[in-house]
Amino acid sequence: KQEVTQIPAALSVPEGENLVLNCSFTDSAIYNLQWFRQDPGKGLTSLLLIQSSQREQTSGRLNASLDKSSGRSTLYIAASQPGDSATYLCAVRPRGSYIPTFGRGTSLIVHP
Amino acid sequence: GAGVSQTPSNKVTEKGKYVELRCDPISGHTALYWYRQSLGQGPEFLIYFQGTGAADDSGLPNDRFFAVRPEGSVSTLKIQRTERGDSAVYLCASSLVGGEETQYFGPGTRLLVL
Numbered sequence: 726k727q728e729v730t731q732i733p734a735a736l737s738v739p740e741g742e743n744l745v746l747n748c749s750f751t752d753s754a755i756y757n758l759q760w761f762r763q764d765p766g767k768g769l770t771s772l773l774l775i776q777s778s779q780r781e782q783t784s785g786r787l788n789a790s791l792d793k794s795s796g797r798s799t800l801y802i803a804a805s806q807p808g809d810s811a812t813y814l815c816a817v818r819p820r821g822s823y824i825p826t827f828g829r830g831t832s833l834i835v836h837p
Numbered sequence: 838g839a840g841v842s843q844t845p846s847n848k849v850t851e852k853g854k855y856v857e858l859r860c861d862p863i864s865g866h867t868a869l870y871w872y873r874q875s876l877g878q879g880p881e882f883l884i885y886f887q888g889t890g891a892a893d894d895s896g897l898p899n900d901r902f903f904a905v906r907p908e909g910s911v912s913t914l915k916i917q918r919t920e921r922g923d924s925a926v927y928l929c930a931s932s933l934v935g936g937e938e939t940q941y942f943g944p945g946t947r948l949l950v951l
Binding site: 729759761766767768769770771774814816823824825826827828829830 | 841868877878879880881882885892893895896928930939940941942943944945947
């Protein structure tokens with residue numbers, strides 16, 4: 726059974742710092758990995774989707790990398806802003822299944 | 838265009854009551870997912886529809902939970918004889934094609950069972 730772990734569970738940083746959020750998974754037979762953002766009391770917003778054949782994806786200040794062999798993905802946030810404050814979740818979709826497994830998320834606070 | 842909508846946004850009920858939670862997916866999306874999210878946890882899969890049929894209901898915790906999608910669009914999650922442990926946020930997501938596309942999530946229904 727796929728297990729997804731996110732470290733750290735919580736992070737508080739001053740504005741302007743570059744951040745790295747980590748996601749690890751136990752089964753490397755994946756179809757894709759997706760990073761989401763969740764604001765308090767809201768649903769999830771997709772940030773980046775990395776297919777198993779890809780190494781990374783970039784969108785604006787966000788960069789996500791994938792290393793299947795080691796079962797790891799990182800989400801890099803450059804020049805963090807208070808508006809980045811949210812919970813960041815990673816979800817791994819295994820090969821041969823439509824059902825993703827989510828981590829518990831990293832709760833990020835960026836203070837001015 | 839409109840995103841995924843869920844109603845009600847909040848639901849408070851008493852133990853033992855029946856509740857229905859509704860999800861309106863993005864128009865044209867054939868795949869629809871239900872998840873349950875407890876405080877401090879990631880979403881936990883409940884059921885996946887492809888069109889009108891439940892392609893995978895392996896995440897439903899027990900037979901008190903049931904979901905339908907009769908016309909391949911709107912879906913209703915039904916919970917019978919609610920228990921306090923059912924309290925959670927119930928999230929719905931849809932995608933254009935099951936599993937291959939980004940899932941778009943609704944805002945969720947916060948269920949509190951007293």
